[in-house]
Amino acid sequence: MKIKNIIYMGSLMLASVAILASCSDQLDTLPDNRTTLDTPKKIAGLLVTAYPDRTPTLFNEWMSDNTDYMGRDNSLGSRGNDQYFFWQEQTEGGNDSPEQVWMLYYDGVYKANEALAAIEEQGGAKNEQLSNSKGEALLLRAYNHFILSNEFCRPYNGKTSQTDPGLYYATGIADFTAAAEQSNRGTVADVYAKIAADIEAGIPLINDTYEVPKYHFNKQAAYAFATRFYLYYEKWEKAKEYADKLLGSNPAAYLRDYKTLQAMPLSNSDQAVKIAEAYCSASAGCNLLVQTSVSSAGMALAPWVSNKRYTLTNYLANTELFMSNNIWGSAANTIWKPFTANQGEANFALLMKLPREIQIINTTTGTGFLRTLNVDFTMDEALLNRAEAEIMLGQNDAACADMNTWMHNYFNTSVTLTPSSVQTYFNSVPYAYADADKMVPSFKKHISPRFAIDAEGSVQESLLQCLLNFRRVETVHQGLRWMDIRRYNIEIPRRLIGANGKPSKNLDWLEKDDPRQTVQIPQSIREAGVEGNPTKTAVPNATLINPSAYSGPGFSVVNQYPAQAGAHTF
Numbered sequence: 001m002k003i004k005n006i007i008y009m010g011s012l013m014l015a016s017v018a019i020l021a022s023c024s025d026q027l028d029t030l031p032d033n034r035t036t037l038d039t040p041k042k043i044a045g046l047l048v049t050a051y052p053d054r055t056p057t058l059f060n061e062w063m064s065d066n067t068d069y070m071g072r073d074n075s076l077g078s079r080g081n082d083q084y085f086f087w088q089e090q091t092e093g094g095n096d097s098p099e100q101v102w103m104l105y106y107d108g109v110y111k112a113n114e115a116l117a118a119i120e121e122q123g124g125a126k127n128e129q130l131s132n133s134k135g136e137a138l139l140l141r142a143y144n145h146f147i148l149s150n151e152f153c154r155p156y157n158g159k160t161s162q163t164d165p166g167l168y169y170a171t172g173i174a175d176f177t178a179a180a181e182q183s184n185r186g187t188v189a190d191v192y193a194k195i196a197a198d199i200e201a202g203i204p205l206i207n208d209t210y211e212v213p214k215y216h217f218n219k220q221a222a223y224a225f226a227t228r229f230y231l232y233y234e235k236w237e238k239a240k241e242y243a244d245k246l247l248g249s250n251p252a253a254y255l256r257d258y259k260t261l262q263a264m265p266l267s268n269s270d271q272a273v274k275i276a277e278a279y280c281s282a283s284a285g286c287n288l289l290v291q292t293s294v295s296s297a298g299m300a301l302a303p304w305v306s307n308k309r310y311t312l313t314n315y316l317a318n319t320e321l322f323m324s325n326n327i328w329g330s331a332a333n334t335i336w337k338p339f340t341a342n343q344g345e346a347n348f349a350l351l352m353k354l355p356r357e358i359q360i361i362n363t364t365t366g367t368g369f370l371r372t373l374n375v376d377f378t379m380d381e382a383l384l385n386r387a388e389a390e391i392m393l394g395q396n397d398a399a400c401a402d403m404n405t406w407m408h409n410y411f412n413t414s415v416t417l418t419p420s421s422v423q424t425y426f427n428s429v430p431y432a433y434a435d436a437d438k439m440v441p442s443f444k445k446h447i448s449p450r451f452a453i454d455a456e457g458s459v460q461e462s463l464l465q466c467l468l469n470f471r472r473v474e475t476v477h478q479g480l481r482w483m484d485i486r487r488y489n490i491e492i493p494r495r496l497i498g499a500n501g502k503p504s505k506n507l508d509w510l511e512k513d514d515p516r517q518t519v520q521i522p523q524s525i526r527e528a529g530v531e532g533n534p535t536k537t538a539v540p541n542a543t544l545i546n547p548s549a550y551s552g553p554g555f556s557v558v559n560q561y562p563a564q565a566g567a568h569t570f
Helices: 004-010 040-048 057-063 077-086 098-121 128-152 173-176 186-204 218-231 238-245 258-263 269-279 314-319 379-392 396-410 419-427 459-474 480-487 523-527
Strands: 287-294 339-343 346-350 357-362 367-378 492-497 503-510 560-562
Touching: 004 186, 040 098, 057 077, 057 480, 077 523, 098 128, 098 173, 098 523, 128 186, 128 218, 186 218, 218 238, 218 287, 218 367, 218 379, 218 560, 238 379, 287 419, 314 339, 314 346, 367 379, 379 396, 379 459, 396 459, 419 459, 459 480
Parallel strands: none
Antiparallel strands: 287 367, 339 346, 357 367, 367 560, 492 503
16 A cells, blocks of 8 residues: 555545555545636635644543543443553544544645645735645644654653654655655754744744634634644743743633533533533633544543543542542542533543534434544643743743632642642642552652753752643643643553442553554554564563453444434433
8 A cells, every 4th residue: 555545535434434555546646626716715725634634632631631431241331441541552443543634634735735826826924814724724634643653652852752753744745655755754953943944933923814713723823832832842941931832921811611511511411511611611711722523532532432441430430530639639629520420331530521412413323423623722731831931941830829829720729839838738748659569649750851951859859840730620521631740651451430420440551661662653554664663572471461362342443323312421
């Protein structure tokens, strides 16, 4: 199979039942729409389709320590989803699969490059709309490569990224026919340098000439993206620079209104969806970029009885997340309470962040695609990202000021953070799994980033513990905790929950520098000539899970479900 087919086929598969494409003659030549992209409006319309229609949110969340395992006898799961949970290569396909992420994000890159080529054919960014479209295309190209690199490559770090395998960074339409170049992964450092160049070139061109700016890379979303990117790039000054541009002098005025979310009624499935839709609303000042995707995340990470074999259990919420005794106080201080259940096969504490939507495809049968909305960038996350940059720059008072702003918005608390009080508090908290059986949990975990930090127990390490603790709460159900697991090289277990709702044993561990921190290049892409990632080598006494031995419900590769409300816990 030609690599050009592998990288581009995303849009061709949207209406297809098949997940893997064939090598048919009709795919040998890529469609070239530049001859029809002859007006600024058409170019802007093409860029609407360059936002990927898939998301890694679900499998990233399942791979993180925001999820426990209810056991293979729990019927609310599947073999493919067990593979995600146990950090194995996913072989079952589906709309939430790494293969779909690879296809659709590269498809978005191709369309961004089409738009850039068309703009040049128009004589360049010679008017306001073309300037905005060029900026949007450059940011989309950067963002799609950023997501791909953070799924399929090791996290950037100054020690090894000059040699760590990267991925192909496509900068033109012709690139998608250059098989030899596509199979050359380059390095992570190369990829990040090109992302940075596209960000720096794209941001000045954005002027927000959109009908609904929150559905596009508007200026604020671009600043938030740059903040996150430069944080991951270990460019602390640049991360703070863009966060300052975004947050202004009064960030508290733009944070999420959790009191309003808590006040919304929640007694049936329709109300749950309305809360999630309110969370994702483009009218909320805290939301900077809102996207839709074909995904089961709105079912799996919400209070429907679907895929609850792996979930944020009540025990996990009460010991490590928003319902724990923590630096802010206790569960009583939490403003936005999770919906909890502990009945039958369902044991969870979940927030309504991802609405379950259904796109009807067949009006006769009432079936279609499960979709969800997700907020890719928020003011709240950007504020915590700035706090991390400030910690790394030694600006501890500024970091505490930002963390205080976030904490007082999320919790009803009178606690005020200072560098000294944070150090004192976190030095009183034991590290997770410090007991002989490695079973006692804690929100404080050993961190071993590949960049230099001060010793455990220091002010800096304590502030980072607090920051990671807060960001885990802020981004729960959105997959970003997995990025902190990777960046901070945090060891986490796969815990089996017993009949009493507590962990009964650890089934596996993700260790420091574990190759499973990086998602494997999909098999079809490897078969096309792209080198795969290293895999974990079995060691004596290692417990490697074999999901192929498990049984589960039937699995549809296109996520087709009846349009009615479906099973839920209300």
